[in-house]
Amino acid sequence: MSITIRDVAERTGVDRSTVSRALNGKGRMSQATRERIKRVACELGYRPNMLAKGLATQKTGNIGVAIDKRHLPIGSSFYGVILEAAEAAASQHGYHIIFSVLRDHSPPQWVLERRVDGLLLLGTDIGEELVLPLQREVPVVLVDNHLAGVDSVLGDNVGGARLAVEHLITHGHKRIAFVAETLVDLSFRERFEGYRQALTAQGIPFDECLVAEGGRRPDSDRIAMAKLLESQPWPTAIFGANDYMAIGAMTVVKAAGLRVPEDMAVIGFDDGDKAPIVEPPLTTVHVPRDRMGEVATQRLMARLADPGLPLAKIVLPTELAIRTSCGCRP
Amino acid sequence: MSITIRDVAERTGVDRSTVSRALNGKGRMSQATRERIKRVACELGYRPNMLAKGLATQKTGNIGVAIDKRHLPIGSSFYGVILEAAEAAASQHGYHIIFSVLRDHSPPQWVLERRVDGLLLLGTDIGEELVLPLQREVPVVLVDNHLAGVDSVLGDNVGGARLAVEHLITHGHKRIAFVAETLVDLSFRERFEGYRQALTAQGIPFDECLVAEGGRRPDSDRIAMAKLLESQPWPTAIFGANDYMAIGAMTVVKAAGLRVPEDMAVIGFDDGDKAPIVEPPLTTVHVPRDRMGEVATQRLMARLADPGLPLAKIVLPTELAIRTSCGCRP
DNA sequence: CTGTTAGCGCATTCAA
């Protein structure tokens, strides 16, 4: 067994409660004894047992991060960066991260077991049936998603999509296709909305034939683009709902003997780590994933400190990362 | 406050300890009462408070995963996949993951605070000065690294490198360069060793001029390859110590107007998610990252169950993922 | 087979 508050107390000749107060800076006491206790604690190498502390204070010092399975592997995704940023922000406040993947849509065990003070839910496909029960246990912040009655942090999907599509229009394109895995998830719906807004703003009629969904399968990216190439006339530009779709589209386009961007311009969304290294480098909407993780964590900690805080939907700005797949030659 | 074991006890008319035994399946007791207690607990929606349980049993039910800062962002790296696999394996055993990034080389706070029963240390640059103190607190398993006196799980770096270099030799190459960020880290040293072994085995003399280190900077990949192109005669093939170096080398090679693989064949190491999508698709040594995470976690849990277990260095087989950058045309 | 008792390590009343 390791050194406890009791050892420090005996060694110092005071009561355990005094040690507790000294170390936590609570109550008023003579600077002398406080200093002495701290020194002794340090000498003894005393480390508070957070389980015991948590049991007494009803706070764990942990926050949970749950990532929707759909978006894994983390290694290739959006969410690894958010996780990292969240951890950095949390640790600055003395919090630790308990992390897990949502495999089915049942709530993470560690919430029910009261291992966390609050949690971040990452993923666009998380619905009320999961969030509401969780929120009754601890405060929740949604990342990359939004539901009524829950704090949330998102990138500006509508604005980013408008930027992308307007950029393509600037390059002279009129037949611009939209490819997505699905239009069910909030992020994709919003990006689609931005796509339509841009067309409308520039007086280009919306053409349903230029929208292709690949579905939720592994080769969704190829499927969607292939559909587009099945019927004439072809689009002259592709706007992908994320980098994955855009890169898949480029692959299909190139396989069909067309050149990117000469025969078919392409823009993606996310600005993940693959965007700069594909051929040609992908122009894409930059989503500030690190900021999202940081802001979401800060929001959660603010709510922990003050549960009465009004709800907030925090939208972080996106911008266009211009490379060459759109037709620009930087 | 939520439902405790006490509520279940009162509702059932038995003692709290009886409830505890019933729910944990300890001791012998009549099936009747056990069933009844379980049913009541379920009806009441009882959930054990793991803090209290941990305090009593001196076990947290958490395992820690610490990732060396060097290899971030997780989103682009090796370690995201390992983290995910570790979480999957741990959750199967009822364990949870506390995760953090090693920013400096000080031990993770959550070990000192006794929040974990054991931990996984991911990264090739973790030294004894960090591991030994931690190991005195809880069991440690090293992943992608090895130190005397510590359990460890690695991919077969030497074997994988031999495979890669022998494959290049099969394609007729004799001037094969080795590019790495550094030769300090264990993984890279081992891959270098495999490179040399392959040359020796095929009777090709080792040429120091064909080894280039890029150093630990952001553009390490370009730097290394650029060095190689500074002096004649050029190599005809490049073996990168990881995908990052290999892809960077390809970029530089193509920028110099050379073709891959016709003028310069390239093979990488890791088989990360970028390998298949670069142009041309990268032939690379597949490292079973998911298995590494899984096996390491299982190892840790085995040791938790039986601290007397002999030390193990577990080396997982690697294989060559053949695409086109090596000169093959699949 | 089941209840009693005593901690686990710490924070927090209330007195002194």
Next chain:
DNA sequence: TTGAATGCGCTAACAG
């Protein structure tokens, strides 16, 4: 300013 007492929720040794 400090000490004594109590409780956080659960487990475990020992009786009964």
